[in-house]
Amino acid sequence: MNPEHVQPIPITTGVITVSSTRNSETDSSGKLITSHLIQAGYPMNHYVIVTDQMNVIREAVISGLKQCDCLIINGGTGLTSDDCTIEAVEPLYEKKIDGFGELFRMKSYEEIGTSAMLSRASAGIIRKHVVFCLPGSNAAVKLAMTSLIIPELRHILTHAKK
Secondary structure, eight states, rough: GGGGGGGOOOOOOEEEEEEOOTTTTOOHHHHHHHHHHHTTTTOOOEEEOOOSOOOHHHHHHHHHHTTSSSSEEEEESSSSSTOHHHHHGGGGEEOOOOHHHHHHHHHHHHGGGGGGGGGGEEEEEETTTEEEOOOOSHHHHHHHHHIHHHHHHHHHHHHOOO
């Protein structure tokens, strides 16, 4: 990889969990994301749990972007009537990272089969920051963090911040 594509820029991160049932003690997927970020050397500046409501999710994203270069949202990406994370976040994207969702579903398919098509995982750039929207399951979080986000986060932000 060309060294100008990955710069030693400082990166701060945050986690938003979208759930009507989880709290800070029971938010296992939020804890898993945090653990992966800290192990990779990325400081955590923001953590919040919000309900499945579009305006609440958007407010959390806007607030988080004031403190973080990277926000990782987990939960609310499915097909049930109360899943609205994608509807709340994607309109904020200035650039969508289509390959993230495509690769996530491809890798999920390898693990869980055709039910991977139900995932609406997504990523995009908002004001030179990156936002990832992941399913709330621990398996999905682990897959996204280890296979996609941690390996490419600095690369993505090097480009986004230009």
